[in-house]
Amino acid sequence: MKQLNQGARLAAILQLLEEKAFWAVSELADRFEVSEETIRRDARHLEQSGVIQKMHGGISATSNKIEAPYRIRFRENVAAKQRMAQTAAALVREGMTLLLDSGTSCHWLARSLAHMQNLTIVTNSVEIAHEILGNPGQRLLLAGGPVNQIHHAAFGPEASAFCRRFAPDLTILSMSAVDPERGFLDFDADEAAFKQPLLERARRVVVLADHTKFAKSGFIQVASFADVQDLVTDLEPPASTVQAASLSGTRLHVSEDTPGDHHKGNVDLV
Amino acid sequence: MKQLNQGARLAAILQLLEEKAFWAVSELADRFEVSEETIRRDARHLEQSGVIQKMHGGISATSNKIEAPYRIRFRENVAAKQRMAQTAAALVREGMTLLLDSGTSCHWLARSLAHMQNLTIVTNSVEIAHEILGNPGQRLLLAGGPVNQIHHAAFGPEASAFCRRFAPDLTILSMSAVDPERGFLDFDADEAAFKQPLLERARRVVVLADHTKFAKSGFIQVASFADVQDLVTDLEPPASTVQAASLSGTRLHVSEDTPGDHHKGNVDLV
DNA sequence: CAATCATGTGACATATTGTGGGAATTAAAT
């Protein structure tokens, strides 16, 4: 192929990506008879305009389907979420009825429960419902209504009324923020309004909150420490939070990352 | 297989996991002509993003659990279902409100609607809800309640009452059997009891039924031809069925397989 | 002619890969 100017080359690259999903930088440099650095600059330009995706070794077509933000969040901090899920799963016994809140942490917990039999799961999360249906031998009760596009869950009055009909053995909630003084908080008003009534009928409340939640402070209080029997997290919380939990009798389950140290297990304070 | 760079290799591994649930490290190293350690590192990357599960000796798809029967059915007769979905999608306009019944045909339709904006989807199917949440710019109203393990959808009174609150532009139903004399039938009593009331408030009823449904005859009548404005199917139905449809003014949309003949399109009788 | 832009080159930073040693896991044998 002969020398093309930049515009023609960019267009040609896009054309080539129709044929093959991935092109190595060296391939393109060779084909257009320019230096690899030029191709890399082209790649940077195209990536800036979101048309392609730069990868190590070359460029690839952007996935034509924009992934929903929820599903991106689901894949962030996977290791920590999996550890928390394992820790929380240890609280579950066969035959139990669980109320599983929406949120990616609860979603990972649902996945960790795959092997358990004879569970009844009540949830308002479409993602968790979808997950549970992949687990044979688990009953699913789904709260419906208008579905929130951000959280992929129903928070409306239908969902609220539905969930209040049950008295689950464990009420498992995720929280957006944990504050030593104000307890557990949320940013979303609908979400908070959905969770709050669940506390009244709850026998045992388990909250999942990774360490990033200790640095935040939402603006709607959902629960105090006294409402929560178990708090599962991935890193030791600040001393003030540990103390607040201790004073209210909230058990703290820290599932730390312990590479090469498999017998240490979880640190359960109180 | 030739040497691939990391990105291409990761994608290829995910592709391979579609074929076989478990791949040994040695197998993959062999296939990609890289060292086993490289494969292990790939595995670590993929596990970090939660896409696969690392096992001793190899990697496996996260869901090494038995795939739910629904999800197996979803992958059967894909070509026919996709054609029917395309045909049905042609009836949908932006801004519409759709009631989408459960069933794999409707599920494929939901997928075909991915590119459309500003749709409002009412459904009782967890699978369809999950699909819709992957389509940006579509509103989702989910009917809840106890979820049927076979159909992955809610058929209970909560779901029924919820759906009856809406007057959708299109009411799209799948049916288990089509009989020239008795109309549209079902095998499942709960499912039938859910669908029947939807017909009353429906403005326009679209039924999806592939050709296998013409050979069956369920035992619960859900609708007569007079209730149904459009019938989408993949092959020309028996003459008696065509006549029954014609007499009741039911439009017949046959999305036949027309390889290399893209302008023939659908056969619309009446 | 000055200013801007595209390109190539080389120096340096970052990422990926293979190798070998030692820990961990599994399988086999006692």
Place this chain on the structure above:
DNA sequence: ATTTAATTCCCACAATATGTCACATGATTG
């Protein structure tokens, strides 16, 4: 059940490959 052997895994290091940046050159444009 306990020990032994084989396999597999993880880590650290070195080599290679790739990416980024800064600067110089030549082309293009106003």
